[in-house]
Amino acid sequence: MKVKVKFFAILRERAGAAEVLKEISDGCTIADLWRQLQKDYPKLDVPGIRLLYAVNQNYVGLDYVLREQDEVVFIPPVSGG
Amino acid sequence: MFRVTHQPIDLNELVHYVADPEAGAIVPFIGTTRNNNEGRKVIALDYEAYPEMAEKELARIGADAGKKWPICKMAIVHRLGPVQIGEASVIIVVSSAHRDAAFGASRFAIEEIKKTVPIWKKEVFEGGEVWIGTQSGQPLSALK
Numbered sequence: 001m002k003v004k005v006k007f008f009a010i011l012r013e014r015a016g017a018a019e020v021l022k023e024i025s026d027g028c029t030i031a032d033l034w035r036q037l038q039k040d041y042p043k044l045d046v047p048g049i050r051l052l053y054a055v056n057q058n059y060v061g062l063d064y065v066l067r068e069q070d071e072v073v074f075i076p077p078v079s080g081g
Numbered sequence: 082m083f084r085v086t087h088q089p090i091d092l093n094e095l096v097h098y099v100a101d102p103e104a105g106a107i108v109p110f111i112g113t114t115r116n117n118n119e120g121r122k123v124i125a126l127d128y129e130a131y132p133e134m135a136e137k138e139l140a141r142i143g144a145d146a147g148k149k150w151p152i153c154k155m156a157i158v159h160r161l162g163p164v165q166i167g168e169a170s171v172i173i174v175v176s177s178a179h180r181d182a183a184f185g186a187s188r189f190a191i192e193e194i195k196k197t198v199p200i201w202k203k204e205v206f207e208g209g210e211v212w213i214g215t216q217s218g219q220p221l222s223a224l225k
Contacts, residue, residue: 009129009201010212054199057134073131073199077214080128080135080159080200081112081171081191 001026001068005037010076014043024066030055031062033072051075082156083139085130085200090158095174101153104176108183110191112171114164118213121206128161128170131199135159138198142190146175149189150182157190159200170202 005022007015015037022040024033030053038044052075053060066072082098092109099107114126143155153176164170173190177183194200202213 006131008131008199009203009214012129054131054134057131057137059197073134075131075199076201076212078195078197078199079202079212079214080130080198081195 003033003066003068003070003072005033005072005074008073008076010046010049011044011074014046015041016043017041028066029062030060030064030066030072033066034062034074037074046076049076082158083136083143084157085132085135085139085159085161087160087162090160090169090172092169092172092174095156095158095172098156099154099174099176101176103178104153105178106180106183107174107176108180108187110171110173110187111169112191114166114168114170116166118204118206121204121208123166124205124207125163125165126170127163127203127205128159129201129203130159130161132161134199139194142193142198145193146186146189150177150186152177152182152186155186155190157194159194159198161200 002021002023006019012018054073054075055064055070116123139157155175157173159171173187175183175186204211204213
């Protein structure tokens with residue numbers, strides 16, 4: 001199955017892409033997906049960065065199990081205001 | 082009204098939006114871009130958002146503020162794209178029957194924006210540029 005991953009801010013620059021479709025296997029969690037993406041885009045591994053995770057515009061935990069067509073965003077430290 | 086926009090934010094529009102015959106106070110907060118940060122001379126700030134989620138989180142902040150304080154109406158608009166020094170990057174306007182509620186809700190909203198809303202700013206300063214941001218605290222919705 002496929003999920004859509006969107007990159008923003010520093011992660012968009014590091015990945016060199018704003019959006020990718022990623023093939024994943026059943027039971028794949030946010031943590032698993034992040035490990036796979038780091039292989040595809042080694043520069044995503046920003047030293048010391050703390051991320052939050054969103055699926056379909058809601059914050060989720062690292063152990064969230066992904067479903068077909070989920071929209072996944074790894075959220076780098078926010079700085080609105 | 083909870084939204085992000087690439088256009089300059091119109092304070093008057095937001096004040097009119099929150100106007101309410103039952104309100105005895107309207108409190109505006111304008112966050113502006115400063116010309117210096119941590120010793121760097123800042124030229125401009127460039128804001129980026131995950132727009133669908135940013136607007137959803139802004140609305141969540143408005144709903145939470147409404148549970149904590151008896152407010153009439155609230156508007157939060159955050160600017161995106163390049164924002165020149167001195168311009169408004171965010172405006173929050175709250176109306177309430179009595180001033181304490183509007184001041185409280187306004188303060189709450191700006192603090193929450195800085196913690197949970199997926200908006201990022203890149204600081205362009207003399208000699209370089211850098212993404213700003215510290216992840217302080219877990220968003221409430223992450224704990225559910």
